[in-house]
Amino acid sequence: MRPCAVLKCLLTVLLLSFLAGGRAKAQDDRTDTLRLTVSFQRGASVIDADFRDNGVHMREFRKAVESRLREGCVPGTVFLRGSSSPEGVSSDNDALAGLRAQALEAWLTDNFGPRFGISSREAGEGWADLARIIRTLDVPWRDAALKIIESEPVADSRENTLRGLAGGAAWNWLDANVFPDLRTASVSVCCTFSRPLPVPADTVYITQTVRDTVYVDATPLVQPAPEPAGPDFTDRRMLFALRTNVLAVPFLNLGLELPLGRRWSVGADVYYPWLWRSGHADGVDKTGSCIELMAADLELRYWFPRRNMQDGQRLLGHSIGVYGAAGHFDFERDWSGLQGEFYDVGLDYLYAAPIFRGRMHLEAELGLGYIWSTARPYDCFEPGGIIYHRKGVTQNTTWVGPTRVQLSLVFPIYTRRKGGER
Numbered sequence: 001m002r003p004c005a006v007l008k009c010l011l012t013v014l015l016l017s018f019l020a021g022g023r024a025k026a027q028d029d030r031t032d033t034l035r036l037t038v039s040f041q042r043g044a045s046v047i048d049a050d051f052r053d054n055g056v057h058m059r060e061f062r063k064a065v066e067s068r069l070r071e072g073c074v075p076g077t078v079f080l081r082g083s084s085s086p087e088g089v090s091s092d093n094d095a096l097a098g099l100r101a102q103a104l105e106a107w108l109t110d111n112f113g114p115r116f117g118i119s120s121r122e123a124g125e126g127w128a129d130l131a132r133i134i135r136t137l138d139v140p141w142r143d144a145a146l147k148i149i150e151s152e153p154v155a156d157s158r159e160n161t162l163r164g165l166a167g168g169a170a171w172n173w174l175d176a177n178v179f180p181d182l183r184t185a186s187v188s189v190c191c192t193f194s195r196p197l198p199v200p201a202d203t204v205y206i207t208q209t210v211r212d213t214v215y216v217d218a219t220p221l222v223q224p225a226p227e228p229a230g231p232d233f234t235d236r237r238m239l240f241a242l243r244t245n246v247l248a249v250p251f252l253n254l255g256l257e258l259p260l261g262r263r264w265s266v267g268a269d270v271y272y273p274w275l276w277r278s279g280h281a282d283g284v285d286k287t288g289s290c291i292e293l294m295a296a297d298l299e300l301r302y303w304f305p306r307r308n309m310q311d312g313q314r315l316l317g318h319s320i321g322v323y324g325a326a327g328h329f330d331f332e333r334d335w336s337g338l339q340g341e342f343y344d345v346g347l348d349y350l351y352a353a354p355i356f357r358g359r360m361h362l363e364a365e366l367g368l369g370y371i372w373s374t375a376r377p378y379d380c381f382e383p384g385g386i387i388y389h390r391k392g393v394t395q396n397t398t399w400v401g402p403t404r405v406q407l408s409l410v411f412p413i414y415t416r417r418k419g420g421e422r
Contacts, residue, residue, distance in 0.1 A: 031076075032068065036061040037186040038104060042085075044183075045099035046262075046305060047107060052180075062111055065189070073191040078116045080105055081186050082123035085179035086162075090125055090155035097123040097185075104185040116189060125155060126182035133178050141170045238314050243363065243410040249273040255408070259314045263303055271295040271327065290337065295327025301350065315412070316361060319350045323367060323404065332380065337387070338395065340375030344403050352410065360411060367404025373397045 039052040049055035082101030084093040101123045108116050131149045134142055144165055152158035163171045243255040248271060257267035272294055301321035303314070325344040331337055346369015352361045375395045378387040 032073070032191045033188055034061065034064050034068070034191065035186065035188045036104075037184050039180065040100055040183045040185070042183065043096070045096055045103055047103050047185075048262075058107070065112065068191050075116055075189055075191055077119045077190040079188045080118050080121045082121075083126040083129065083182050083184050083186075084124070085175075085182040086125045086127060086130065086155070086159050087175065087179065090159075093125045094123060097125065100183075100185040104187055108187065126184075127155070127158070129182055130174075130178065133181070134174075139170070139173070141166045145170060237415050239413045239415055241315055241361070241410050241412045243269075243408040245269070245271075245406045245408045247405060247407050250409070257301075257315060257410075262314065263305070265301045265303065265315060265319075267299045267301065269297050290330065290332040292330040293327060294329075295325060295342075297323055297325035297344070299323035299348075315410070316352050316354060319352070321348050321350060321367075322346075323348060323369070325404075329375075335380050337378055337380070338375040339378060339387075339389075340373055340395075342371055342373035344371045345369050346403050348404050350406075360409060363406065363408040363410055365404065365406040365408070366402065368401065369403040371397075371399040371403050373399075 036057060038047055038054045038057065040046075041048065041051055047054060047058075049058065080101050082097040082099070082104070084097040084100070086093065101121060105118060127149055131146060134145050134149070145162060148158060148161050148165065152161055162174075165171065238259055240259075241257045243257065244250050245253050245255070252273040253269060253271040255267055255269035257265050259265050273291075299321045300323075301319050303319040304317060306317045323344075323346055326342065328339075328341050330339045346367045348365055348367030348369075350363055350365040352363045354360070355362050373396070375397070376389050377393055377395065378389045380387045
């Protein structure tokens with residue numbers, strides 16, 4: 001091969017290498033770290049959106065994550081940490097810190113699905129954080145407290161020694177001013193952004209060469225759109241919920257349930273179904289058939305604890321209740337019927353699940369109880385005519401067993417908080 005041909009080949013290879021390297025660098029790679037810390041009350045492991053502006057911080061973190069996802073963020077390293085203050089037995093505190101980390105992990109899963117795979121976890125008493133905070137204090141016992149924390153290897157002994165420092169004044173001050181900052185769970189998410197830079201008009205990216213033919217890759221880099229997230233309940237408070245039992249003529253019965261704190265609720269239902277055949281007139285149709293029922297019930301319900309329950313997501317999950325009901329009925333067929341009253345008391349189990357992305361609930365309920373009823377037989381001889389009770393005749397009935405079956409649609413009513421205030 002002639003020297004000029006060799007030189008031409010070398011220049012071609014160098015040019016291709018330069019252009020290929022330009023393509024590898026023709027994107028903007030940067031990282032960003034998002035952090036969220038939620039606080040817990042003493043001994044608690046359930047996230048309370050009302051406590052120490054947790055709801056505000058969670059709402060801001062969610063908005064920041066969704067904004068990054070829209071920009072094409074790829075979640076990378078996710079570090080989850082649970083912490084507890086040092087008072088009490090260290091093994092119990094370590095377990096409590098782990099439960100707090102699990103509560104925050106459940107919140108992440110509920111809000112973002114499987115996008116965030118936890119890379120590393122840590123849970124335990126916050127002695128390192130306590131030492132870091134004490135170093136910033138201007139108190140007479142600061143150095144002595146740091147010496148106790150750094151020299152005593154056993155956590156429970158370290159706590160006992162620290163309790164006696166300055167006659168107990170140091171521990172009392174820390175309990176009021178520092179320990180609340182140690183009862184936390186936190187997560188940090190490292191996001192990586194990869195976006196193509198604008199391509200100059202005179203730039204060609206060479207991706208493949210075959211002899212003297214050049215192929216240009218003009219396929220744009222498209223980031224998949226993030227999955228739509230469900231409603232944000234961190235800044236909502238449930239006022240009450242309306243419901244109707246679809247097994248008992250929907251919307252001819254109506255219920256109201258009020259949350260009482262995070263574990264209890266009280267509810268009431270009214271039933272007023274009137275069932276009749278065509279040709280019904282004044283309660284009795286031409287064939288002498290009629291069903292009328294007026295009833296009401298009251299219930300007190302306990303809801304079992306749920307991990308990561310936001311304040312706007314009450315009245316969900318498993319619960320048990322005690323109820324009482326009373327009503328009047330009029331059942332007639334072939335011109336003979338019964339009029340009477342009934343009374344019902346019992347215990348029930350209820351499970352409620354969110355539907356339509358949490359905007360409604362579906363409740364399934366089964367109750368076991370005791371019914372007592374008294375009825376007076378009567379006869380009627382013309383449509384809408386006078387009824388004639390059979391003098392001195394009553395029918396008393398009792399029943400022990402299933403007395404309550406409901407499949408209800410529930411419509412929660414919310415109000416928004418102002419700035420996440422308690």
